[in-house]
Amino acid sequence: MNRFRIKIGGASGGGLLSTGEIIIRALRDMGFYAVADREYPSVIKGGHACFTINISDKPVRALSEKVDVLMAMDALSMEKYIDGLKDGGVFVHGHGRVVGVKEVLASAAGRGVLVVGHDARVIAENAGGNVLMKNVVLVGMLWKAMGLDYKFIEDEVKRKFASKPRLLAIDLECLKAGYDAAEQVLSLPFSGGAAGADMIMMDGNHAIALGGIHAGCRAYYAYPMSPSSSILTHMANYADATGMLVKQVEDEISVVNMTLGSMAMGTRALCATSGGGYDLMTETVSLAGIIECPLVVVIAQRPGPATGLPTWTCQSDLHLAVYAAHGEFPRAVIAVSDAEDAFELTQHALNIAEKFQSPVTVLTEKLIAESLWSIKPFKLGTVPIERGLVEDASELAALVSEDRYRITSAGLSKRWNPGACDAYYHANSDEHLEDGSLTEDAEPARLMIAKRMKKLKLIEEALPEPVVYGEAAGADISFVGWGSTKNTILDIIDIYTEKGIKVNYLHYSYIFPLKLEVARKFFADNSRVCLVEGNYQGQLGMMLEAALGVKFADRLLKWDGRPFFLEDLEKFIEKNNG
Amino acid sequence: MLAKSAEFLKYETDKVITWCSNCGNYGIQNALVRALVLEGYSQRDVLMCFDIGCSGNGADKVNAYTLHGLHGRVISLAAGAAVANQRMKVIAFAGDGATFSEGVNHLVHGVRNDYPMIFVHHNNENYGLTIGQASSTTRLGAKMNGAPDGVVIEPINTLQFILSLDPSFVARGFSGDVEQMTEIFQAALHHKGFAYVEILQACPTYNKVTPDAWYAERVKDVSVLPDYDKHDIWAARHLVQDMSDDIYTGILYENPAKRDFMSLQKSREGIDTQLVDEVKPFDISRLL
Numbered sequence: 001m002n003r004f005r006i007k008i009g010g011a012s013g014g015g016l017l018s019t020g021e022i023i024i025r026a027l028r029d030m031g032f033y034a035v036a037d038r039e040y041p042s043v044i045k046g047g048h049a050c051f052t053i054n055i056s057d058k059p060v061r062a063l064s065e066k067v068d069v070l071m072a073m074d075a076l077s078m079e080k081y082i083d084g085l086k087d088g089g090v091f092v093h094g095h096g097r098v099v100g101v102k103e104v105l106a107s108a109a110g111r112g113v114l115v116v117g118h119d120a121r122v123i124a125e126n127a128g129g130n131v132l133m134k135n136v137v138l139v140g141m142l143w144k145a146m147g148l149d150y151k152f153i154e155d156e157v158k159r160k161f162a163s164k165p166r167l168l169a170i171d172l173e174c175l176k177a178g179y180d181a182a183e184q185v186l187s188l189p190f191s192g193g194a195a196g197a198d199m200i201m202m203d204g205n206h207a208i209a210l211g212g213i214h215a216g217c218r219a220y221y222a223y224p225m226s227p228s229s230s231i232l233t234h235m236a237n238y239a240d241a242t243g244m245l246v247k248q249v250e251d252e253i254s255v256v257n258m259t260l261g262s263m264a265m266g267t268r269a270l271c272a273t274s275g276g277g278y279d280l281m282t283e284t285v286s287l288a289g290i291i292e293c294p295l296v297v298v299i300a301q302r303p304g305p306a307t308g309l310p311t312w313t314c315q316s317d318l319h320l321a322v323y324a325a326h327g328e329f330p331r332a333v334i335a336v337s338d339a340e341d342a343f344e345l346t347q348h349a350l351n352i353a354e355k356f357q358s359p360v361t362v363l364t365e366k367l368i369a370e371s372l373w374s375i376k377p378f379k380l381g382t383v384p385i386e387r388g389l390v391e392d393a394s395e396l397a398a399l400v401s402e403d404r405y406r407i408t409s410a411g412l413s414k415r416w417n418p419g420a421c422d423a424y425y426h427a428n429s430d431e432h433l434e435d436g437s438l439t440e441d442a443e444p445a446r447l448m449i450a451k452r453m454k455k456l457k458l459i460e461e462a463l464p465e466p467v468v469y470g471e472a473a474g475a476d477i478s479f480v481g482w483g484s485t486k487n488t489i490l491d492i493i494d495i496y497t498e499k500g501i502k503v504n505y506l507h508y509s510y511i512f513p514l515k516l517e518v519a520r521k522f523f524a525d526n527s528r529v530c531l532v533e534g535n536y537q538g539q540l541g542m543m544l545e546a547a548l549g550v551k552f553a554d555r556l557l558k559w560d561g562r563p564f565f566l567e568d569l570e571k572f573i574e575k576n577n578g
Numbered sequence: 579m580l581a582k583s584a585e586f587l588k589y590e591t592d593k594v595i596t597w598c599s600n601c602g603n604y605g606i607q608n609a610l611v612r613a614l615v616l617e618g619y620s621q622r623d624v625l626m627c628f629d630i631g632c633s634g635n636g637a638d639k640v641n642a643y644t645l646h647g648l649h650g651r652v653i654s655l656a657a658g659a660a661v662a663n664q665r666m667k668v669i670a671f672a673g674d675g676a677t678f679s680e681g682v683n684h685l686v687h688g689v690r691n692d693y694p695m696i697f698v699h700h701n702n703e704n705y706g707l708t709i710g711q712a713s714s715t716t717r718l719g720a721k722m723n724g725a726p727d728g729v730v731i732e733p734i735n736t737l738q739f740i741l742s743l744d745p746s747f748v749a750r751g752f753s754g755d756v757e758q759m760t761e762i763f764q765a766a767l768h769h770k771g772f773a774y775v776e777i778l779q780a781c782p783t784y785n786k787v788t789p790d791a792w793y794a795e796r797v798k799d800v801s802v803l804p805d806y807d808k809h810d811i812w813a814a815r816h817l818v819q820d821m822s823d824d825i826y827t828g829i830l831y832e833n834p835a836k837r838d839f840m841s842l843q844k845s846r847e848g849i850d851t852q853l854v855d856e857v858k859p860f861d862i863s864r865l866l
Contacts (some may be wrong), residue, residue, distance in 0.1 A: 093707070200866065210865070216857040219662065239845035245661055245853060246845065250687040254654040257647065257684075264645055265625070265666070267680055267853035287648050365599025378862065385859060417854060418625045418643040418659075418664050425639040428646045429630075437593060437638040 001494045002190040003056050005067040006142075007084060009077030012040045012049040015135045016073065018160065020051030021201075022139060024372060026156040027053065028199055030149070030192035033060045035487075037367060037563065042226065042310040050079040053264040056492070057194040059293040061338065061373070061487035065565035069186075071142045072554035073135060078104050078379040088112040090185055092145050094120025094138045114185045116145045116321050120178065127177035129170045136171050140178025147184040150176075189514060195374060202339040202375050204368035208298060209234035210378065211346030212270045216385050219262045219269040221244040221255045226310050227366040228272040228300035233364040252277035264293045264427060266389070266417030268350055275317045276306070278361075284361045289329025289426040291450065292405065294353035298346075298362045300369045303561045312561025313366035321361040322512045322543070328449070330356065330456040332463065333512035335363040337486040339373050345509060347383035355388040356459050357415055363511075365534070367484045367563045380562035381417070386509070390414050396421040401435035407447050411454025451538050460513035469493060470504030470517065473525035480519070480552070481532040482508040482540055489532065492573070495566070501577065508540060514547055523550045528576065532556040534564065585615045589641050596635055600790070602702060602753030602779030607636055609756045610669070610698075613763030619667060627656035629672035629681070632706040632781075633698075639717065650680030657693035662853040663841060667767060668695040674713030675705050678734055689743040692771035692838045693723035696763075699774070701736060702781035703788055710784030720787045737818035737830065740774050742810060746836040747773040748814065749829045752797045753780050754790055758827060765829055771838035778825070793825070808832050 008023065010016040017038060024036045032055040040049035050342065054063050070085040071092040072078040074430070077126040078093060082104050085091060091108055095101055096119030105115060118141060120134035136157065143153045159173050161168040209231050212220070222232040232248060240248040249255055255271045257370040262269035278299045290293035299321060303314040321333045332352050346362060351361040390396055396416060404425035406413040413434075416423075427438030431445045439445060469486075470493045479489050489505040496503045506522045506529075508515075523529055531541040531552040541552055556562060556572045586827060589611045597603045614624060621642050628637040630649035637646035643666075652670045659669035665734040675698060677699045679686055688697065705711040712722040712729045715736060719728040740748055747769045751759040759777065766773035778797065782789040800806055800817070803826075807813055814831040 020831065029824070034851040098649045210862045213860050213865070216859060217656075217855040218856045239704070241865055242860060243845055243849050243856070245843060250683050253651060254684055254687070257651045257654035258658030258661075261627075261645070261655040261660075263658075264655075264851065265659040265662035265854055266857075267662040269662070283648055291645070377866070380863065381859060385857065387857065414622045417663075418645075419622045422622060424621050424643045426644045426646065428637055428644070429648060430646060432638070436644075438635075457682070489695070494656060530796065 001056065001058060001499060003054055003060060003064065004073070004188055005064050006053045006069045007067040007081055008071045008073065009050045009081040010073030011076065012043055012047040013045040014073060016049050016051055018137060019073070019135050020053070022153070022156045022160050023142070024053050025201060026152040027055050028195070028201055029152045029155065031197065032056065032192045033195045035059060035060050035063060035371060037063055037371040040311055041117065042143070043276065043290070048077050049278045050077065050081055056553055057190045057192070060491065062491045063563065063565055065572060069142070069146060071138055073138060075101050082108055085113060090114045090116065092116045092138065092142045092147055094118060094134050116141055116182050116185060118181045118276065121164060123177045123181055124174050127170070127173040129174045130485045133171060133174045136174045137178035140421070141182035144182035145185050147187045150179055180531040186469045198377060199374040200377055201372050202358045203370055203372050204336060204339055204342045204364055205230040205300070205370070206234050207339040207342035208272070208336070208346050208364065209238070209360070211343040212350070213238060213242055213244070214380065214383070215268065215347040215350045215383065217244070217257070217268045217270045217350065219267060220257045221247050221249055221269065221271045223249060223252045223255050223273065223277060224276060225274045227302055227369040228274050228298065231272045231298065252280040253284065256281040260288055260293055260295050261282055263295055264291070264418070270296055270298070272300060274300050274302050275304050275320055278317070278320060278324070279382070285331070286325040286327050286329065287429050288359040289325070289327065289331065289452070290429055292357035292413070293427065294357055296349045296353050296362060296378040297359070301363060301365045303559065308332045309561040310406055311366065312564050313484070313534065314559065314561060315365060315485070316539070316559065317363065318482070318511065318535070318539040321363055329452055330358045331457055331512070332356070332358065332360045332459050332510070334365065334510055335482045335508065336368060337483055337507070337509070338368060339375055340378070341509060342368065343378050344383060351383065351386040352459065352462070355386055356412065356455050358455060358459065363483065365484050390416040397403070401425050405432060405434045405436055405448065407434060407451045409555055410458060411451050413527060420482045424495070455510040456513055460515065463510040463513065463515055465515045465518040466506050466508040468504060468506050468522060471502060472504065475502040475504040475526050476507070477529070477573055478504050478522065478526040478529040478530060479532045480506045480522070480544065482511055483534070485532050485534065485564055488569055491566060496573065501573070503573065511540065514543055519544060520548055523548065528553045530554045530556060530576065532564065534558050582615050585620070586611060588621055589614070591639050591641050594637055595639055597632060598783045600780065600782045601632070601711045602755055602781065603633060603636060603700065603775065605753045605756045606700065606759065606777050606779065607640060607697070609759035610763050611640065612760045613767060616760070617764055617767045619767070623670065624667050625659055627652050627659065627668060627670040629670070629676040631673040631675060633671045633673050633700040635707065650676045651684065652676060653681060653684040653688040653697060657688060657691070660693055660695040664694055664840065664852060668747045669698065670695060671700060673706070674702065674715050678714035678736065686743060689740060689774060691743045692746050692836060694770060694838055694840055696766045696773040696775060699736065699776045701776050702779040702785055704784045706781055706784055707791050709723050716834045717787045717844045733821070735818065735821060736776055738815060741818065741831060742813050744836070745774050745831065746838070749774070750776045750778065750827045750830040752778045752793055752827055754794055755797070755827070758799060762829065771836060796823060796825045798824055800826045800830060809834070811812055825851040
């Protein structure tokens, strides 16, 4: 499988993100499949940060840890990221003086690294720019070093600075000066064009926002918390065009109560946070459970406990989503893996919450939230809105208050909006009778709790089974996982298929209630089934082993805040096949 | 009038009421329903939202759409409901604990945001349903459950606090005066933004320090002050400073210039429908 890997390192807040985006968009324009992620510390200025891009002539979903080209925007990032550059790779830097970076350059030379280094500051100033424009000089140098067609990078720089025509002219001078100053030291081993011209760049949080909007979500409430915050940014930027109410409120408790209040009144609302914010929300998740009101909360995971690693990734809040909040009530937990299914699963989450009058948690990860993928434009209208509401006038007129929490054999009662008809009801956080009136009597309480819990079975029946990727049976090595892990393993399946080693993967999008049929068969049909999860305990693994009575042959777990790179899986497979 | 009586009776429940005899909640609920009927609100036009405690136990003691939430969170819950459908009048009720302890952050931002709702603080100077602990409004020295030697800190001056937040409507009633409470609620129903209503509420079981008679001697309708200007926030702040001798009731402050929350939302300009009317697929290709 063809893959080319580029890392751009720089100071956090030093224009790294916009530089990375110009480069990946230009590569997208050339028709490459592309994926990118950024790593940065929880500070606004200072600290090391990097933006890593992998491209291919075939769909590419996850990142490699090693890179073919490193572009360093400052001296600190040279030291920090040089070890990630492969032997014989290309190192692009803009330092005029080698003092202070001498050792880095010497050790790189010892590994056969080709260096493209010119004083970007001097080049920028000679081209009429200032020191801040050395980034765009470096981009020009990088482009030339990789032997890429200048037109594409020029167009993206033009697009980026279109609103600042005076700056644009200077930026283009600097870009050209950087391009002209550098030497072409390599040619890409494959050409662009395969991905087609209509690809868009999309990150997971953007996709969640668009999925919510597409599904008729009319209110979004938020309190900023990494890595969920950009959902608020997107929703707010779209508010004028959509007419949505987008509101930053005082805390996560208010966020979830306003979301629930809006849902209880009968619109569609959405909210997102990270694990710590969800901790604050859990009492209200329990409230949604007892008043049987739909609620969708997105948890964008970052490593805890407490403040943990605020800008890094993990999959450690699965049990939080499945088990947190007091009392017993039905719920669903869904985990997204990439931009495409973030868009689709957000729509399903709203449908499931409304149809089953229950809270639904959508899990994403920092890695998904901020990774950029080149994808085809979203398919619209594939998930029709299903509200499970009584809306027909004659049906509404026939309702009585007791219909709202009627004890039915399947567990589901009718739901209608406050004010929709004369049949008022009490949405009561106290245990209640069929019209919502408080009761503390044993038998009615027993029946009402059992009625609600029956919905768990309904949800389970409605949820799709996990999906097997690769051949269903007889694999040399098999994996089970959820979330972003899918991206790494799908790339791995492609890589190992070429090597003649059979890898397959069972992926859970709908995690709770836990679906078991396909998993049972997967264990029966494959001899070496391994768990792969971004947490310490193997949280999905614990649930599956308990439910299926199986044992995973081995476990690949990672809890250092870093994603699963291709190399992590490669090492694991080699160990298991050796 | 007969028709109005019939409307009033529709709200009346036949359930067993669980408040103590002589509890102020009877008068408050009575006045509220009277105001609703007098202003032409049917059972389908109102969503009543309840916090936790004795006031919250009224959640199913009125025949209307009600939403009974969590302790301290009723303002947020009600605000979320209110903004979703402004055809419905949303009224939230909470006690001392919710308003000035557990949920005081939501109170601050509810007032600041001027959400389109009425909020009623049942100020009975204690935690009734948990059997008589001190609240933020319990008087200095009062011997309470959990404070046998008496409360050692001064109570919050509730309205001084509210007035510091630039409210749009502030009123105070007394649970012994149903007629005045009715008038207050009627005015609150006409208010577009966040109508803050404090009711000084008798708690015959646990509040022995300021019983009904204590208040009855001290409350004065603000209308007795001929020169009082309810649009002057400093006049209001001066007036509410006294919590012990002359306790003024009625509509104490109104700011007609303050724009309510929804009217400030640029994204909602020119839209006549409500959020509840708008749940349908949105073509996102227009956004990208």
